[in-house]
Amino acid sequence: MVKGSGTFRLPQEIRDRVLEAVTPSEEEMQAITASADRLLERIRRSAERAGIRNVEAKLAGSIAKGTITGTPDIDIFLIFSRDVPKDLLEEQGLMIGRDVLDSPRKKYTQHPYITGRFENLSCDIVPCSRIERGEKVITAVDRTPHHTEYVSSRMNGELRRDAVLLKAFLKGVGAYGAENTVSGFSGYLCELLILRFGSFEKVISAFASMEVAEEPPTRAETVRTGRFMKERQGPILFDGDYLLCEAPKTPEEYIRTFGRDALIVIDPVDPGRNVAAPVSDQILAHTALMSGRLMEDSSIELFHPWNRRPYEHTGELSGKHGGTRNALWIPLPDDVPDKVMTQARSFILKAVRDMERRGDWKVAADLILLFPRDAEIDGSYLKARYVHSLEGLDSKGLVVMFTSVPEELEAEMIHYGPPRDNRRAGEFRKRWKDRTRVDEESGRLYVIVSRKLKDPIPIFLSLWGSIRKGPSFEGIDPEIVENQLINEVIWEASERLSS
Structure with missing residues (x-):
């Protein structure tokens, strides 16, 4: 179980420096709020012109909750009446989004939404259905306005600052973001943990008290077999004064329901949902170890922006490496980053497991994302990733570097x-x-x-045809890297990743 005891206290100097670095100034905050207000007004006028009267635009996300770190996105939810059909809701929501944003693009969660720019800020406009207490959600995004209200109505200034500290810490150690490209902590989960334990220090103490069975890779971009936590953590429960749906279950029932999840934090808005479901066993173990390190040595280097993740390199290559380091190049399909990275990590993990069954060795794979220098990179690829933009590259791709102990199987x-x-x-x-x-x-x-094959890369290539890869990678074949520019990146990466 998660425990919140401990006498750890982050030094005030570090607390102040982190908050100053990641929190917008009062002047910046006023400008952000004013932009959000103007966007809301533009949305209202757009809906009126289109004759859409059954929709309410509401600000959500960290701006609405006062837990901003860095430059925030403006998240606007278009809340339609529950009786509006889903296809009409999507059609009208996308139409409004395209009308009010610059450079609008359609993206997907459980249904489509519009992302774009407004007054030099990134914005998401998400259509959803209105739900009241006691009603079940139609799609996952229907909960979000209630999440905003739940957190906003319970947080004071001190708790908001502690939520910002927790986000900065998790960003620094590469554990922030519920996307499958990270498998870490969402902003809402961070806020719930602060509400549940009462302070940043108590959350860190709770993490540090978790027992780690096996030290995990320190990077989300490393694929390795193993079970890193000794046991699941939770369930963490909340009071029931805001529950939308069914009454809460007993802790034992939650454990049976969410027994495969590493961490169980029950959504106070929808008790049928585990907010912490995206947090992987590897990321939770890494967070536990980093929390212990912070308690032992309160270093600002563990916080964003001092500890910058991902490692994003855009400088010139040194040209000092004359040799070739074998690695695989897998072209990245044009698809949603979450889907691409989920499928990539899944089939690479299957291959690693198969390799380990072939002999007495441990195998791991490090992933590097390469993009053409001037290409537009989806922000989801940039969380907890080793990313390199390279001039002269024709297309984006995934480089896979295998390491094994011993280096090869016995003859x-x-x-x-x-x-x-x-x-x-x-x-x-x-x-x-x-x-x-x-x-x-x-x-x-x-x-x-x-043995016919002793090295990881030839074995992986021999397995490629039999590995289930997912639809995004249909018709795509890996190849051994021979491009000297890419090999330069691999050498730099191998030096950094081994340090």
Whole structure:
């Protein structure tokens, strides 16, 4: 279970410096708020011109809740009456978004929304259905206005500052963001943890008290097998004075329902949902270890922006590496980043598991995202990633660097046959003749044979056709990197990732 005890206190000097670095000034905050107000007014006028009368525009996200870190996005939810059909809701919501934003683009969650720019700020305009207490949500985004109200009505100035500190810490250690490109903590989850434990220090103490079974990779871009937490954490529950849906279950029922999740934090707005479901076992273990480090040595280097993640390199290459380091290049499809990275990590993890079943070794894969220097990069790719923009590159792609301990499998391996008293034992002996041996413990026949493949990359390539890769990667084949510019990036990455 998560515990919130401890006497840790972040030094006031560090607290002040972090908050000053990541929080907009009063003048900047006034400008952001004024822009949001003007956008809301523009949306109202757009809806009136189109004759749309059953919609309410509401500000959501960190601006509405007062928990901004850095330059925020303006999140506007277009709340339609519940009786508006879903297809009409989407059509009218997208029409308004395109009308009011500069450079509008359609993106997707459970249904489409519009992202774009307004007065030099990034903006999302999301259509949703109005839900009241006791009603079930139609889509996931229907909850968001209630999340905003829940947090805003319960947070005072001190709690808001602590929520900002927690976000800055998680950004610094590469654990912030519920997207599948990170598998970490959402802003709403950070705010709930502050509300539940009462301060930044108590949340950090709770993280540090979690028992880690195996030290995880320190980067979300590393794919490795293993179970890193000793047990699931939670459930963390809230009072029921704002519950929209069914009454809360018992802790035991929540554990049975969400038993596969590393951390269980029940949504006070919708108790049928685990807010912490996106948090991976690896990221939670990493957060626990980094929290312990912060308690031992209160270093500002663990906070954003001092600890910058991802490592985004746009400088000139040094040209000092003359050799070639083998790696794989997998072209990235034009698809939603969450889908692309989920599918990529999934099939790479399957391959790593298959490799480890072939012999006594541990295999890991580091992922590097490469983009053409002048290409527009979706912000979702830039969270907790090793990213490099490269001049002269024709298309975006994923570089996969495998590391293994030992570096390669032994030259020979055991090839097992049937039990010695099995009817097919004769066929096995006939094929392998005097090379056939018997495992006295199991009674199975076996033979020592030479391995055809010993290195991770050839094994991965041999597995490619049999790995389920997901629709985004249909028709895409990996290849061994021969581009010298890309090899320069790989050398720089390998030096940094091993440090």
